[in-house]
Amino acid sequence: MTTEIPTPISASELRSWSDDVDVLVIGAGMGGVSAALEAASEGARVLVIDRGGRLTCTTAMAGGHFYLGGGTPLQEAAGFTDSPEDMAKYLRAMSPECDAEKIRVYCENSVEHFHWLESLGFSFERSFFPGKAVVQPGTEGLMYTGNEKCWPFHEIAAPVPRGHKPPIVGDTGGASFVLELALDRLDALGVEVRYDTAATALVTDTDGAVTGAAWKRFAESGAIRAGAVVIAAGGFVLNSDMVAAYAPRLTALMRRGMPLGNSYDDGLGIRLGESVGGVAEHMDGAFFTSPFYPPEEMLKGILVNVEGSRFVSEDSYHGRVSSFVFEQPGQQAFLVLDSATMAEPHYGFQSLVDGWETIEEMEQGLGIPAGALDKTLASYNAAAESGQDPEFRKASEFVVPLDNPPYGAYDLTPGKAFYSGFTMGGLRVTVDGQLLGADGAAVHGAYAVGACASNIAYDGAGYASGTQLGEASFFGRRAGRHAAAVARRSR
Structure with a gap:
């Protein structure tokens, strides 16, 4: 892997072009396909290239919200x-x-x-x-x-x-279902999606405007001339060097976890944008998850760190909970339940540490200072008697006293619990997907959408499922329309 930024190619150095289109889209995931559909609907001549095959993108791995x-x-x-x-x-x-x-x-x-x-x-x-x-x-x-x-x-x-969510049963398949329909629509519009074709560098003119991209497909190579280029090549969670440099918390996935991305989520799209003056932001942003629910019964427990203190409302979105876990001392956290609330996590991502007859034994077993967890439970239980949680205001339906020993605790510590995650930083863009330089000006002819662009979702603590698919498709469409208009004017 590498953090190297590809060197742009000057159009004046090229002797020929393999293709000449209005809009070139790099990447056939949700953002790229949405951009291509909208550009084609505006009458633009569009070509999509993708390093992988049909439906090998990260979008196809998503649940579908x-x-x-x-x-x-x-x-x-x-x-x-x-x-x-x-x-x-x-x-x-x-x-x-x-x-x-x-x-x-x-x-x-x-x-x-x-x-x-x-x-x-x-x-x-x-x-x-x-x-x-x-x-x-x-x-x-x-x-x-x-x-x-x-x-x-x-x-x-x-x-x-x-x-x-599209009408698909289960945790996955909804996104690939929608993407398949979108690709079929591209086929109907006569837009070619050229698979196994990697962009290797952007092409610029003497003024620095992006006018195409170089490509490689097995032993073949060439350059595509375009009035505008939309970069939709994914994030960088599969690039260990970029993760270590920009989002080191994600290295926890290497201990026990799974990066959520396809094999080409190596940050190339971001680096292509930087090669022509684009700026990346929120590169330390990351999404983590290790959901301990369903079942809902698990939410009646309390989350504590190694100091015995609560740190987030247990009924928060699973990504928010996981993000807070990573901020705790030693990234250690436990879900504590009693015999009346004990249940087994549906996904099995966390292991049960042990069971204990007393809080004192549980403190010793978890390495929590003596008396710390006892104090936390006493305060929580006193308020829970009336269904209240004044510290974090957890929904009353999940607030019950935890005073029925024996007690048990699940370990949420990264490396002991199984986590998955992905990167959230990307190229700075306008509301129409135009790539922005350090001076705030748009780089002519260059756009970025999807996971390689920075839009609404940039922090795991504030993420909601569906934000990335929503913004990828929505801002992808805007970028496609804008790119089509710019390409028409430049011809």
């Missing part, structure tokens, strides 16, 4: 009232460093984007899954996939579910 709201037909059918304003309030609270204009545009156009997704050839089931789960187990179309119901966020914006 799209974070949508503002009053979608599915929300209304399920009896929920949402507005772009409330959706924006929530996203601003979860991603305070994000450009507020991106959040505003995303929320105000979310309903239109819902209809666009369904126009690909499917319908979200008009049903709601009320339980606390990672992904709806059946074909239910809607569920809570973030921290909308958790304090303090439910006081900032009215809690509404926004996790829209």
Whole structure:
């Protein structure tokens, strides 16, 4: 692996072009395909290249949630009232460093984007899954996939579910289902997706504008001339050198875990953008998860660190909980339950440390200072008698006294528990996906979308399932439209 930035090629050095198109898209995941569809719909001549094969992208590995709201037909059918304003309030609270204009545009156009997704050839089931789960187990179309119901966020914006899932049973398959439909639409529009074809460098003119890309396919190579280039080549979780340099917390996945990405998530898209003056931001941002629910019974326990202190509300989104675990002393954390609440995690990612008859024995077994966990449990149990949690305000349905020994604890410590995760940083772009340089000016002819771009999702503590698929497809479409317009003007 490498952190090396490819050197751009001057167009004046090229003797010939293998192809001449209006818009070249690098990457055939959700962001790239959405950009290609929109550019082609605008009348542009589009070509997509991808290093892998059909549906080998990271999108195809995702569960399939799209974070949508503002009053979608599915929300209304399920009896929920949402507005772009409330959706924006929530996203601003979860991603305070994000450009507020991106959040505003995303929320105000979310309903239109819902209809666009369904126009690909499917319908979200008009049903709601009320339980606390990672992904709806059946074909239910809607569920809570973030921290909308958790304090303090439910006081900032009215809690509404926004996790829209295609009608696919189980934890995975929803995203590949939608992507397959999108690729079929590209085929119908006559847009070629050229697989096993890697971009090796961007091509620029004398003014620094991006005018194409060099490529390699097995023993063949060449250069594609384009009026605009959309980079949609994924994140960098599979590049150990980039992870160590920019997001070292993700190295925990190498001890016991799984990077969530395809083999080409090596940061090449980000490095291509940097090669022409683009700037990467939030590169230390990372998503981690090791969900201990379902079953919901697990949420009645309390999470403590090695000092015996609680550190996050247990009913928070699993990614938020995991992000907080990584901030604890020694990254050590335990889920403590008593005999009345003890259950087994559905996914089996955490192991049971042991069982103990007394709190004192549990403190010794977990390496927690004497009396620390006893104090935490005493305070929690006293308030829980009346269904209250004044420290973190966990939902009352999950608040019960933990005073029925024996006690047990699951270990959430990275390396002992199984974690998966992915990178969240990427190239700085405008609301239309234009690549931005250090001076804030757009690099002419260059765009970035999907996991190699920095948009709404940049921090695991503020992430909600569906944000990446939602923003990849939404901002991919905007980039495709803008790139098509720029390419027409440049010809």
